[in-house]
Amino acid sequence: MWVVWRQQRSIVIAFALLAVVVSAWALIMGLHEHTLWREYLSAPCKGEFGGLTASNVKFCEGLQFSVSNSGKLNEVVIGIGVAFAPLFGLILGVNAVAHEIEQKTNRLAWTQSGSRARWLMNKYLASVASLVVILAPLCWLFSWWVGASHVGARIEPRVFAISGFVEITCGIFCFALAVVVGLFVRRPGWSLAMGVVLFAAIFLGFATQVLPSLASPSVAVLQSTQLGMGSSSGFYSSGGAPSGSWTLSNGYEPKTEKGVPSTSLMNRSTNEMYKCEDAVTPQRSPTICAKQLGLTDIQLYIPGNQFWTLQFFEGGFYLIVAALLAALSLFAVRRVKV
Amino acid sequence: MIEETSVLEAVNLGKRYRRTWGLQDCTLTIPKGRVAALVGPNGSGKSTLLRMAAGLSEPSAGTLRVLGRSPSPGTNDLRERVGYLDQDRPLYKSFRVAEMLRFGEMNNPTWSMDVAKNHLARLDIPLRSRVSDLSGGQQAQVALTLCLAKQPELLLLDEPASSLDPVAREDLLRQLMRQVADSESSVVLSTHALSDVAAICDYVVVLAHARVVLSDDTDYIVETHRILSIVGDGDLALPPGITVIHEQRNARGRSLLVRVELPFNDDRWLVDRPTLEEIVLAYLRAGSPRGDGRDVGETENGAR
Numbered sequence: 001m002w003v004v005w006r007q008q009r010s011i012v013i014a015f016a017l018l019a020v021v022v023s024a025w026a027l028i029m030g031l032h033e034h035t036l037w038r039e040y041l042s043a044p045c046k047g048e049f050g051g052l053t054a055s056n057v058k059f060c061e062g063l064q065f066s067v068s069n070s071g072k073l074n075e076v077v078i079g080i081g082v083a084f085a086p087l088f089g090l091i092l093g094v095n096a097v098a099h100e101i102e103q104k105t106n107r108l109a110w111t112q113s114g115s116r117a118r119w120l121m122n123k124y125l126a127s128v129a130s131l132v133v134i135l136a137p138l139c140w141l142f143s144w145w146v147g148a149s150h151v152g153a154r155i156e157p158r159v160f161a162i163s164g165f166v167e168i169t170c171g172i173f174c175f176a177l178a179v180v181v182g183l184f185v186r187r188p189g190w191s192l193a194m195g196v197v198l199f200a201a202i203f204l205g206f207a208t209q210v211l212p213s214l215a216s217p218s219v220a221v222l223q224s225t226q227l228g229m230g231s232s233s234g235f236y237s238s239g240g241a242p243s244g245s246w247t248l249s250n251g252y253e254p255k256t257e258k259g260v261p262s263t264s265l266m267n268r269s270t271n272e273m274y275k276c277e278d279a280v281t282p283q284r285s286p287t288i289c290a291k292q293l294g295l296t297d298i299q300l301y302i303p304g305n306q307f308w309t310l311q312f313f314e315g316g317f318y319l320i321v322a323a324l325l326a327a328l329s330l331f332a333v334r335r336v337k338v
Numbered sequence: 339m340i341e342e343t344s345v346l347e348a349v350n351l352g353k354r355y356r357r358t359w360g361l362q363d364c365t366l367t368i369p370k371g372r373v374a375a376l377v378g379p380n381g382s383g384k385s386t387l388l389r390m391a392a393g394l395s396e397p398s399a400g401t402l403r404v405l406g407r408s409p410s411p412g413t414n415d416l417r418e419r420v421g422y423l424d425q426d427r428p429l430y431k432s433f434r435v436a437e438m439l440r441f442g443e444m445n446n447p448t449w450s451m452d453v454a455k456n457h458l459a460r461l462d463i464p465l466r467s468r469v470s471d472l473s474g475g476q477q478a479q480v481a482l483t484l485c486l487a488k489q490p491e492l493l494l495l496d497e498p499a500s501s502l503d504p505v506a507r508e509d510l511l512r513q514l515m516r517q518v519a520d521s522e523s524s525v526v527l528s529t530h531a532l533s534d535v536a537a538i539c540d541y542v543v544v545l546a547h548a549r550v551v552l553s554d555d556t557d558y559i560v561e562t563h564r565i566l567s568i569v570g571d572g573d574l575a576l577p578p579g580i581t582v583i584h585e586q587r588n589a590r591g592r593s594l595l596v597r598v599e600l601p602f603n604d605d606r607w608l609v610d611r612p613t614l615e616e617i618v619l620a621y622l623r624a625g626s627p628r629g630d631g632r633d634v635g636e637t638e639n640g641a642r
Contacts, residue, residue, distance in 0.1 A: 002444065108430075108484070111422040335411075
């Protein structure tokens with residue numbers, strides 16, 4: 001274990017320092033944005049449409065400008081947050097195996113008294129310990145920051161991976177992935193590149209294709225109200241998915257439909273709406289079309305209370321795959337040619 | 339319990355790398371308590387044989403036994419008894435020398451820190467130095483220290499002296515001699531330096547084209563080889579029982595390096611006793627595609 005720590009010390013310290021910098025940034029930004037939002041959401045700025053008086057418009061616009069400016073920096077924090085754990089895991093994994101094979105120090109290690117399996121197990125134990133120690137506080141901080149900065153509901157895919165413990169499991173998974181890739185590819189640069197591509201494919205595939213199907217979606221009805229007249233007219237929608245939920249899609253369904261509609265039914269109904277809207281004169285609103293066609297404007301969403309269920313699904317997935325990769329690497333390390 | 343008399347025993351051993359054989363039909367026995375040299379040109383299979391013996395790779399054909407066991411990545415107890423020095427001398431470059439010794443101590447139950455520190459002190463290699471700051475020769479000495487301090491029964495050294503200056507080279511050879519004398523351990527080393535072979539080895543294995551062409555005690559090898567010279571009369575036949583290893587012809591006559599199992603008495607030939615270096619070179623030349631003489635095993639009068 002000491003040997004592994006000694007080998008990975010500089011990487012772990014570098015990532016720990018980076019984590020401190022990112023944490024400090026997220027903390028300062030989070031506190032600042034929390035204050036901005038508290039002011040923005042409180043009177044006199046409460047109410048987006050028509051709720052503002054001439055005297056407080058300037059003040060609220062200023063607040064809105066500050067909030068939207070923070071949004072750009074928020075994207076950077078989210079990007080770093082999403083990439084931190086996978087990169088940390090991948091670099092540790094590449095250093096643990098591919099780098100050793102390239103430097104041929106595996107020949108030194110594999111001709112000592114311990115077995116190859118023990119050599120690899122020590123790497124797993126020391127690296128997973130490093131990952132957990134550094135990522136756990138970072139995860140906690142990111143979770144707080146997501147709430148404080150109002151960047152989105154924590155269940156939304158954009159921030160889901162940095163809102164719970166999934167980040168830790170991503171790091172462990174990436175370590176195991178880099179170990180396995182390194183055993184076969186044997187070159188650090190190529191192993192890292194392959195690890196990044198494989199992880200990105202798995203991460204995006206799981207988040208967009210698998211995760212939505214693991215939760216039970218709900219349906220919310222949107223109520224459209226026409227505002228103003230002539231050129232300044234518009235529609236204000238109320239109702240819809242409750243705050244803190246993950247909106248999967250918007251569309252229409254027949255009023256007679258009960259429960260969650262099928263995708264094909266939603267697509268068919270929505271297409272009918274578009275045809276109606278395109279065919280009629282501007283005086284005829286979507287509300288009228290919906291009434292004529294007997295359709296309801298709906299939102300499909302996953303409620304925020306399913307956040308931890310989905311965290312366990314995604315985190316569990318990464319941990320199970322990491323365990324399988326670890327088993328594969330322990331099997332393969334005995335057969336690595338020198 | 340039967341005491342092992344050989345430290346390394348190979349029967350029809352082969353190692354295939356995709357389409358080519360790194361080692362083929364290798365049959366040899368290296369007795370216990372010897373300093374044995376593996377000699378051969380680059381690509382002759384020396385490193386391949388040592389890596390298999392160290393359990394780093396597995397044979398593609400035949401059997402190999404080291405200290406009575408089949409070496410493989412799974413034989414943990416054998417690794418405790420065998421020290422291996424790779425030809426690239428891999429070390430953790432960012433470690434300090436003291437940390438390398440700690441690595442050795444943590445990974446080997448038979449480790450002796452005194453042996454390690456004394457060896458490095460004799461060579462003036464500071465324990466606080468970073469491995470990457472050491473010269474190539476010093477790095478080789480640190481790598482060798484890791485092997486020696488493990489106090490193994492068998493030392494497998496792949497070209498241990500190749501990057502050493504003459505003084506360090508002599509120190510290393512003396513150290514190996516002392517190791518064998520003190521601990522009764524055996525040494526198998528690969529080398530290109532035939533002078534080293536003559537100086538410290540008492541057993542020689544010559545490899546050429548991935549095959550063993552000579553394997554025996556150095557004394558016995560010297561005793562059973564002769565240089566036969568004759569002026570003129572180039573077609574004079576040799577008596578039976580003689581194997582021509584290498585033959586050279588020039589304007590004055592013929593010169594043969596031969597293997598003679600029986601006393602040679604033929605007054606027509608001028609008989610000389612070759613050095614071990616000359617014998618090994620003759621086998622290497624005979625096994626080489628550029629060899630300017632006859633191949634090993636080519637005999638006169640059907641004798642072999």
